[in-house]
Amino acid sequence: MLEIEQLTASHPRGRGRVTVISNVTLRVGAGEIVGLVGESGCGKTTLARVITGLHRPDTGSVRVAGTDVHRLRGRHLRAHRRQVQMVFQDPGLSLSPRQATRQAIAEPLRIHRIGDTRSRQQRVDELLGLVGLDPDVGERRPRQLSGGQQQRVAIARALAVAPRLLVCDEPVTALDVSVQAKILNLLCDLRDKLGLACLFISHDLAVVRQLADRIVVMRDGRVVEQGPTTAVTTQPGHPYTRELLAATPTIGLGPRDVAAGRRSEIAEPHSKL
Ligand SMILES: Nc1ncnc2c1ncn2[C@@H]1O[C@H](COP(=O)(O)OP(=O)(O)OP(=O)(O)O)[C@@H](O)[C@H]1O
Secondary structure (H helix, E strand, O other), X not given: OEEEEEEEEEEEEOOEEEEEEEEEEEEEOOOOEEEEEOOOOOOHHHHHHHHOOOOOOOEEEEEEOOEEHHHOOXXXXXXXXXXXXXXXXXXXXXXXOOOOHHHHHHHHHHHOOOOOHHHHHXXXXXXXXXXXXXXHHHHOOHHHOOHHHHHHHHXXXXXOOOOOEEEEEOOOOOOOHHHHHHHHHHHHHHHHHHOOEEEEEEOOHHHHHHHOOEEXXXXXXXXXXXXXXXXXXXXXXXXXXXXXXXXXXXXXXXHHHHHOOOHHHOOOOOOOO
């Protein structure tokens, strides 16, 4: 679903530019969750912006479902943006304080001119159910929702236009640990139900290992290691991965346990969302 080849990207600094992503190659298959992990400033968000078409790379390519994103213009680029949706760290910032949940979820449908008013409302009902929110949440504004509920709304909004790839940039970093587990379980469910491809970006290997099928480790804009989660976390090949693991508490379950349906045991919640 996502194929990144030899990607290099930079930002302006002073009179020149500084390279923040160097020769990154990675893939995310349909129905696969790939965790991208690395410390703050290693280029994770820049990579997410390149994937969504918001930041132009210097060299290399990004293909989504076989289409080279950075060759697209105009309506083709807008259609691409439908296929790739993002979920951000702070749902409080990504949702408008003035919009009730229903309006927030329906907005992308309106912008992309999908359906009429009635079919959009039906779709909103469906999406509320899909992300585990009660119908009455539809009438509330963000400040009347918990952080976990807000992130569920942000996920429903991202799913509204039926994307093929979800890019989640630190989606649980701002949430309590008990709420984090529920959101991670939700993303696993969505992968299973919708066959969604997901690039899950985090600085936290303890979080990533709980849901990713594969892990990509980035340092200073380069991929230093990538492979199946079990291999990367039990037999890390790069000293930096070993450093990250040494700093990681052994919490939660691995992807096999998740696949075996024991999700509710992933540090599941002590508090209701
Ligand atoms: N708009 C920008 N202009 C100039 N430099 C930028 C810009 N955005 C990011 N950078 C720089 O690019 C580098 C990578 O930043 P990026 O946000 O991609 O990393 P990150 O791994 O997502 O970090 P964090 O987890 O802290 O957000 C950093 O050195 C940052 O200062």
